[in-house]
Amino acid sequence: MQFLVAQQQKNFLVTALSKYSSAVNNMEQTIMLPSLLQDIPMEDHDESKDAADSSHNMYECYILLKSIKNTVESTILPFEDLKLKINAGCDLENEDEANLEKRLYIHVKGLCTVLNTLTNKANTLTSRYKDRIGLSL
Template sequence: MQSLMTQQQTNFLVATMSKYSSAVRNMEQTVMLPSLLQDIPQEVSGEAKDASSQSLYECYTLLKSIKNTVESGGGLPFEDLKRKINSAHELENEDESSLEQLFYIHVKGLCTVLNTLTKKANTLTSRYEDMIGVSS
């Protein structure tokens, strides 16, 4: 029973990663001139402005970079990746019983982040098409 749950969880994660990669691939194929995205704020008028708001170009490069990491299993050297993971969440002296729970929490978090990034890629693609006058 537990292996079936683990397989379903893995299939869900793979499907989420695949959806993200597909959305970014579509974005890359649509955005022929990424330089047009420079200095264009990510938020649409009416949305709350954030002090750390990125331009669409910065969002574009971030989405591509993460896609490369998702598809290759590591766009960063292993030590850099390990350091980023450890600095993001310090796990000290976790006992064996909580490891499974932590695994599911992190898979859920990863899927949530990938779904959010997928939406960003789709939004960026739509905004680019609007900018150049292409109707979908």
């Protein structure tokens, strides 16, 4: 039973990573002039989003999505100091298996949620770019 759950989680994560990578590749192929995205807010004024999200323009979002894709695909984590602090705070020897499985599930679910959100952002950015230059169907 645990193998089946682990396999489903693995497939779910691989699917989320694949969708994100495809969305960003599509965004990169569609957006030939990223400089056109500067000074255009990511969110429309009528959409209710966080103030932090709405402060970014489409160009910043484009650069962020590309950067995250490069990090995900290369598996190079730029925050070595942060990793060391996190690893120092984790005492895996004293954890029981049920707690580790629960923590893994929480992290995989969180990662997939973030990847789905980023995928939606990449798709929205691509769509808005197409609308902006008159390529929408």
